[in-house]
Amino acid sequence: MAKRKSVGSVDIDMTPMIDVTFQLITFFMFTLNFSEAVQDQRVQLPTSQVAKPVENSDIEPLTLQLMDDGRVIYNGEPVALAALGDYLENEKSVMLAANKEPAAATVVVRADGRSKTGDVQQIIRNCQEKGFDKFVLRAEYRGR
Amino acid sequence: MAKRESKLVSKIDINMTPMIDVVFQLLTFFMLTLKSVVVEGDFNIRMPLGASAGAAEENPIPPIILKMTATPEGYLSGVLVGNKPVVDQALIGELQAAGGAIEAAFAGGVEGRAKRVAAARKTMEAATGTLVQAIQARILDTFGNDLSQAELTELELDCDPGLKYEYVIGAINAASGVVKGDQVVPLIQKIKFSPPKKAK
Numbered sequence: 001m002a003k004r005k006s007v008g009s010v011d012i013d014m015t016p017m018i019d020v021t022f023q024l025i026t027f028f029m030f031t032l033n034f035s036e037a038v039q040d041q042r043v044q045l046p047t048s049q050v051a052k053p054v055e056n057s058d059i060e061p062l063t064l065q066l067m068d069d070g071r072v073i074y075n076g077e078p079v080a081l082a083a084l085g086d087y088l089e090n091e092k093s094v095m096l097a098a099n100k101e102p103a104a105a106t107v108v109v110r111a112d113g114r115s116k117t118g119d120v121q122q123i124i125r126n127c128q129e130k131g132f133d134k135f136v137l138r139a140e141y142r143g144r
Numbered sequence: 145m146a147k148r149e150s151k152l153v154s155k156i157d158i159n160m161t162p163m164i165d166v167v168f169q170l171l172t173f174f175m176l177t178l179k180s181v182v183v184e185g186d187f188n189i190r191m192p193l194g195a196s197a198g199a200a201e202e203n204p205i206p207p208i209i210l211k212m213t214a215t216p217e218g219y220l221s222g223v224l225v226g227n228k229p230v231v232d233q234a235l236i237g238e239l240q241a242a243g244g245a246i247e248a249a250f251a252g253g254v255e256g257r258a259k260r261v262a263a264a265r266k267t268m269e270a271a272t273g274t275l276v277q278a279i280q281a282r283i284l285d286t287f288g289n290d291l292s293q294a295e296l297t298e299l300e301l302d303c304d305p306g307l308k309y310e311y312v313i314g315a316i317n318a319a320s321g322v323v324k325g326d327q328v329v330p331l332i333q334k335i336k337f338s339p340p341k342k343a344k
Contacts, residue, residue: 014160021167028174039182044261046313047269050321050328066309068250088198108186111309116218116248118305120312121337124191136186139313142269 026114040065046113048139059105062091062132066111070119081122087131102131110138187316190298207298208286208332210279210315211341214307219243223275223315225282235274242268243308272314279318283331294331302338 043065047055064084065073072079074087092102107127111120212222223230236327245267249260287294299319303312316335321328 018167020163021171023162025167025171025174028171028178031178032174039184045182045184046310047265048185048187048313048317049323050317053185054184054186066299113308113310113313114250115309116305117303117307117309117312121303121305122308124189124337128191133191133193135189137189137313137314137316138184138186139317141185142181142257 017142040076040110042067042073042078043110043112044068044114045110045138045140047142049142051141053141054138057101060125061106061108063108063110064127066109066115066119066123068112068114070116073098073121081119084123084126087112088126088132090139092130092132097116102134106136107132108136108138173269187313187335188321188333189316189337191336205297207300208283208319208340209300209302212304212307212315215240216306218306218308220307221312223279225279226286228282230282231275231278235271235278237256238271239275239311240270242271243310246310261264268310272310272317275311275314276318278285279315280306280322280331284322285321295333297332298334298336299332302335 037080062086066081067073067078070081072081074084079087095102095105099136107124109120111123121136127135148202211222211227212220213222213223213224220243221240222236238247242264245264246261249264268270277313283294287297301312301315319332319335321330
């Protein structure tokens with residue numbers, strides 16, 4: 001017991017450990033994926049070798065994700081394709097209120113590889129009815 | 145004075161424990177939320193508003209019409225460019241089998257699903273690669289050696305509504321560029337879907 005007292009004053013130098021830990025934190029912070037909401041795991045994109053890199057425009061694009069069962073993920077919630085028109089109407093009025101034309105915004109269609117082409121066309125048609133007319137189809141990029 | 149100062153300074157001891165606790169919490173949080181970002185790409189498609197807007201625009205070069213038919217299950221059953229079939233039955237069979245394999249991979253239990261799907265997709269990619277080459281050869285044929293024509297030409301996709309989207313992306317892939325080594329030579333940039341036929 002008496003021996004312990006003399007051991008008690010041993011000091012570990014924490015500086016290198018804290019240095020390393022902060023480096024790690026910084027690394028993980030920067031690699032954090034903020035676009036997680038947009039890359040939804042419920043949608044498995046088809047792959048492509050020649051898809052153009054995603055362009056960032058100053059107007060926030062409208063992303064519609066089509067699941068293989070024909071439902072569309074809108075704001076993180078799956079909605080029926082037939083009900084999409086109402087949500088798009090909503091989107092349109094929000095844009096008009098912000099003094100932006102729906103035609104200026106790009107509609108990004110992220111459709112599952114197993115979904116029906118007819119459903120993709122239905123989405124495009126719904127968007128056209130509300131005045132959106134720039135469309136991109138998104139695919140997973142596979143290096144050659 | 146000097147004595148008192150030195151005594152004070154040497155005795156200051158910061159308790160590091162709370163800080164290290166917090167730092168490790170943060171570290172764990174960021175490590176667990178780390179997710180590999182999948183690189184994605186876009187295909188522009190040109191869908192003019194309304195039928196009248198499309199008709200008003202005169203294009204001297206007639207559009208290439210790519211027709212894709214589907215089986216009732218949504219698998220590809222035929223590809224036609226300008227009403228002429230592009231691929232033989234063997235490849236169609238291969239593509240259908242690949243589609244079925246993906247379907248089966250999803251249908252199985254959650255256990256090991258990601259691995260099975262990845263394996264099935266590999267097969268699909270290989271089969272689609274052959275399809276892409278066949279479509280590309282046909283499209284290049286129509287242009288001869290004059291690729292500058294390609295950028296002015298429009299591609300119209302006429303697909304059965306039940307067709308799986310995967311095949312459509314394969315066709316768009318074929319039409320929009322040729323991979324040569326490390327570079328992509330762009331082909332047709334104006335791609336659109338045919339107006340839907342009225343359901344009977």
